[in-house]
Amino acid sequence: MTQIRDYELFEVPPRWLFLRLETADGVVGWGEPIVEGRAHTVRAAVEELLESYLLGEDPADIEDHWQTMYRGGFYRGGPVLMSAIAGIDQALWDIKGKRFGAPIYELLGGKARERIRVYQWIGGDRPGEVGDAAAEKVDNGFTAMKMNATSELRRVDSPRAIEDARERLAEVRDRVGREVDIGVDFHGRVSKPMAKRLAKALEPYEPMFIEEPVLPEHNDALPAIAAHTTIPIATGERMYSRWDFKEVFENGAVDIIQPDLSHAGGISEVKKIAAMAETYDVALAPHCPLGPIAFASCVHVDAIASNAFIQEQSLNIHYNETNDVLDYLADPSVFNYEDGFIQIPNGPGLGIEIDEVYLQKQAEKAVNWHNPVWRRDDGSVTEW
Known part of the structure; x- marks a missing residue:
């Protein structure tokens, strides 16, 4: 049995957050946990989930990990938590596919x-x-x-x-x-x-x-x-x-x-x-x-x-x-x-390979994307 050993998060332009999840035997899985305009908030949720539940665990048990991340907290659902779970889940499936040498599908x-x-x-x-x-x-x-x-x-x-x-x-x-x-x-x-x-x-x-x-x-x-x-x-x-x-x-x-x-x-x-x-x-x-x-x-x-x-x-x-x-x-x-x-x-x-050299360079750039706040002609806030 291998274990989830390490992770790294990269906030990159235009408005994305990438997760690099690595096992003890060197297999790397990628995920994209992001709420557009709330990258810092989702980053904190990903870190909390990984530190609380997944580091040191076997990456193979994806369904159990999903249920633990979702049901392990008394409060659940919503864009931040579900986006954090989504990116981790993507990375776990990427690892599983690479371990078996097969596409996720x-x-x-x-x-x-x-x-x-x-x-x-x-x-x-x-x-x-x-x-x-x-x-x-x-x-x-x-x-x-x-x-x-x-x-x-x-x-x-x-x-x-x-x-x-x-x-x-x-x-x-x-x-x-x-x-x-x-x-x-x-x-x-x-x-x-x-x-x-x-x-x-x-x-x-x-x-x-x-x-x-x-x-x-x-x-x-x-x-x-x-x-x-x-x-x-x-x-x-x-x-x-x-x-x-x-x-x-x-x-x-x-x-x-x-x-x-x-x-x-x-x-x-x-x-x-x-x-x-x-x-x-x-x-x-x-x-x-x-x-x-x-x-x-x-x-x-x-x-x-x-x-x-x-x-x-x-x-x-x-x-x-x-x-x-x-x-x-x-x-x-x-x-x-x-x-x-x-x-x-x-x-x-996932069938894709991330260019990690390019990713590292882009991650050095400041990213601060937030959706605009629109107002009607009477000054009241309206939907973007």
């Missing part, structure tokens, strides 16, 4: 597919001119994309605000045609009455989905919103465990779930969430505007989940101004984008 039952379709972001937080960007992504081979629906909105906003959103989507649809899918992210910025109006206005342009039409704390409103539209409804990036997802499965309002492999308990938990979704005929499209470790973790779950249909990824996303998703990889070609798909990596563990 082989240890989870084997592939249900050879490749997974991906989508590309266009526009920024406040979407502006998106038509040219959409056309460029199609020229680059992508067959699906996602954009923010709006900037900040009042709780009950004007017809002009609705019309602006409609015109942006209409422009993108006109530029890319009807063979390309367009996801529209409401980003939790939209109140229930505005969500109903906005969905109706966007429906003629047949979005692939509307994402997070209301905040997760208002998931009880999703059935009413679903009753007003035929557009598939997606949500889940701010839901952190199978227990958080239980309500949306039972009320039947959600068509696509988007758990984040760096927020929702890692590979172990999202595999279970995906299986729950399948029983309710709900599709899986993991959330991932993050780095290469999170992306690789998503792809291994996509590989085994028959209900996975598309994968978010952060290549050229508007947050990645300083570093991009492939920059930290020794071999970026492991994620070969072709015809709007990527192949499932076939190397051991």
Whole structure:
């Protein structure tokens, strides 16, 4: 039996936190435990979990470690703890795969597919001119994309605000045609009455989905919103465990779930969430505007989940101004984008190799990313 001997955390640009977990016989596993804008807080949670539970333990007992980290504390759940668990879980699966010389998906039952379709972001937080960007992504081979629906909105906003959103989507649809899918992210910025109006206005342009039409704390409103539209409804990036997802499965309002492999308990938990979704005929499209470790973790779950249909990824996303998703990889070609798909990596563990020399240099840089705080025209705080 080997033991978990050591760990190191690297906060790196643009806004990521990487975990290097090492065993006594020198096997290294990588994880990405991060809440965007709360890297220092999650770092402390990772350190506490490792120091309290895992150092000196056998890395093979992943399910027991997950249960211990989750149930070992009287208070549980939430973004910080579940993101810390997620990154550790990813690293443990990476170690297990390397120990057996097999990709993680082989240890989870084997592939249900050879490749997974991906989508590309266009526009920024406040979407502006998106038509040219959409056309460029199609020229680059992508067959699906996602954009923010709006900037900040009042709780009950004007017809002009609705019309602006409609015109942006209409422009993108006109530029890319009807063979390309367009996801529209409401980003939790939209109140229930505005969500109903906005969905109706966007429906003629047949979005692939509307994402997070209301905040997760208002998931009880999703059935009413679903009753007003035929557009598939997606949500889940701010839901952190199978227990958080239980309500949306039972009320039947959600068509696509988007758990984040760096927020929702890692590979172990999202595999279970995906299986729950399948029983309710709900599709899986993991959330991932993050780095290469999170992306690789998503792809291994996509590989085994028959209900996975598309994968978010952060290549050229508007947050990645300083570093991009492939920059930290020794071999970026492991994620070969072709015809709007990527192949499932076939190397051991996560199937990626981190360029540790480059990582160390980037970790020396100051990273202080926090999401903006937006205010309405009356001065009150609104959702970003």
